[in-house]
Amino acid sequence: MIQGGPPLHGEVAISGAKNAAVAIIPAALMVDGVCRLENLPQISDVEMLLTILRELGAGIRHIDKSTVEIDCTDVHFQDAPFELMRKIRASYYLIGAMLGRFGTAKTTMPGGCNFGVRPIDQHIKGMTALGASVLVENGFIYANAGENGLVGAKIYLDKVSVGATMNIMLAACMAKGKTVIENAAREPHIVDLANFLNSMGADIRGAGTDSIRINGVTRLHGGTYTIIPDQIEAGTFMCAAAATGGEVLVKNVIPRHLECISAKLRECGATVEEYGDAVLVRRTGRLRSTNIKTQPYPGFPTDMQPMMGVLLCLAEGTSVISEGIYDNRFKYMDELRRMGAEVQVDGRTAIIEGVGGFHGTNVRACDLRAGAAVVVAGLCAEGKTLVEDIHYIERGYEDFVGKLSGLGADIRRVTDCDPVHGCAAIFCD
Numbered sequence: 107m108i109q110g111g112p113p114l115h116g117e118v119a120i121s122g123a124k125n126a127a128v129a130i131i132p133a134a135l136m137v138d139g140v141c142r143l144e145n146l147p148q149i150s151d152v153e154m155l156l157t158i159l160r161e162l163g164a165g166i167r168h169i170d171k172s173t174v175e176i177d178c179t180d181v182h183f184q185d186a187p188f189e190l191m192r193k194i195r196a197s198y199y200l201i202g203a204m205l206g207r208f209g210t211a212k213t214t215m216p217g218g219c220n221f222g223v224r225p226i227d228q229h230i231k232g233m234t235a236l237g238a239s240v241l242v243e244n245g246f247i248y249a250n251a252g253e254n255g256l257v258g259a260k261i262y263l264d265k266v267s268v269g270a271t272m273n274i275m276l277a278a279c280m281a282k283g284k285t286v287i288e289n290a291a292r293e294p295h296i297v298d299l300a301n302f303l304n305s306m307g308a309d310i311r312g313a314g315t316d317s318i319r320i321n322g323v324t325r326l327h328g329g330t331y332t333i334i335p336d337q338i339e340a341g342t343f344m345c346a347a348a349a350t351g352g353e354v355l356v357k358n359v360i361p362r363h364l365e366c367i368s369a370k371l372r373e374c375g376a377t378v379e380e381y382g383d384a385v386l387v388r389r390t391g392r393l394r395s396t397n398i399k400t401q402p403y404p405g406f407p408t409d410m411q412p413m414m415g416v417l418l419c420l421a422e423g424t425s426v427i428s429e430g431i432y433d434n435r436f437k438y439m440d441e442l443r444r445m446g447a448e449v450q451v452d453g454r455t456a457i458i459e460g461v462g463g464f465h466g467t468n469v470r471a472c473d474l475r476a477g478a479a480v481v482v483a484g485l486c487a488e489g490k491t492l493v494e495d496i497h498y499i500e501r502g503y504e505d506f507v508g509k510l511s512g513l514g515a516d517i518r519r520v521t522d523c524d525p526v527h528g529c530a531a532i533f534c535d
């Protein structure tokens with residue numbers, strides 16, 4: 107429940123990156139020893155993956171709120187717990203990790219927020235090139251490396267895919283010989299997964315470019331690794347500061363990862379100052395319209411599109427958003443229209459006529475980022491906004507309500523939900 111109005115002021119600390127954490131936790135399955143992960147975000151997707159590893163036999167020890175030790179030394183192959191697996195998209199990383207560790211994997215097909223069709227053909231293409239036989243049947247994926255195990259190969263991705271790049275990296279890091287992934291995704295979390303694996307003994311070079319080279323090693327050993335800050339959580343608070351006309355120091359970030367977001371906020375009339383590990387966002391004048399096209403990194407991230415959409419609904423003039431990754435990522439615009447936005451959506455394009463403000467009403471979080479976006483809209487709206495289905499938001503934002511309250515927002519959580527078992531939502535990210 108949000109009472110809109112107060113501009114956000116103060117400082118907020120950003121948590122560890124969700125999309126890095128959800129790959130690194132499955133990667134720990136391949137490690138012979140104890141992995142100590144620091145700066146893990148406290149979100150339900152992380153809890154879910156830790157629960158899956160625990161059910162597979164891993165030892166999980168929470169050291170403090172953002173540090174966990176994972177010991178998979180004595181884990182033996184078994185089917186992954188399907189009911190939990192189908193609740194989270196990132197469970198597809200268990201295919202690569204299980205193939206790498208056991209030479210065999212059986213998992214459920216991941217779902218996905220309904221952004222349109224989200225195939226995993228490029229993951230399968232990569233595993234197959236490494237020598238695995240992969241069968242998809244009745245919603246299950248069966249993968250087997252055969253007697254010779256996985257063997258390095260050159261893989262050209264037909265589409266730039268974050269998930270396929272990371273999954274192939276996982277499977278290849280203990281394959282025999284050299285693997286090259288061409289047309290690889292370059293997101294910061296790709297680099298983070300490579301850094302994690304390298305610090306556990308893998309030999310991966312080129313992560314962050316479109317050509318990744320992996321020399322297979324025979325064993326990954328334990329160690330300590332600190333996850334990078336979350337680019338999208340940071341961007342969300344930056345947008346919220348600009349949208350409400352406030353001034354917020356967003357701390358514990360890597361400003362370079364935020365450059366595309368900072369550039370767009372400046373075009374919209376906000377001031378963004380960069381420091382070593384923080385950015386200050388301030389907005390005093392009117393918001394101005396701009397155009398956005400979402401693209402793979404270093405382009406503007408699709409996951410920031412809904413938050414920028416909110417901002418542009420309040421900006422003077424006409425803005426155009428072209429969604430370059432997904433077929434159907436504008437459902438949240440229906441919710442914003444209920445709050446007074448003027449938007450026309452045609453396939454992957456949204457044309458927005460800026461309005462003077464939103465009015466509060468009951469809206470839904472359609473998915474993780476759509477949920478964050480309607481909360482930001484509620485902060486700017488006149489009157490009360492009730493956001494339902496917030497379990498989606500809690501899959502990817504640590505203590506969203508607490509952090510916004512700390513910045514002066516009038517927001518409170520009005521129902522409870524168990525992070526792992528009690529949420530009805532599935533397939534969010």
Ligand code: EPU
Pocket residue numbers: 125128195196223224225226227228229230265266267268269270291408409431432433474475502534535
């Ligand atoms: N694609 C294929 N075939 C594949 C894989 C992907 O056609 O085998 C297509 C997808 O349908 C999409 C495009 O390629 O059109 C990009 O998909 P990608 O594989 O990069 O996305 P993903 O791995 O499924 C991750 C994030 C998403 C984020 C995208 C794009 C995780 C768990 N999810 O998804 O995060 O939108 O990359 O950056 O890392 C979020 O955090 O809110 C979220 C949705």
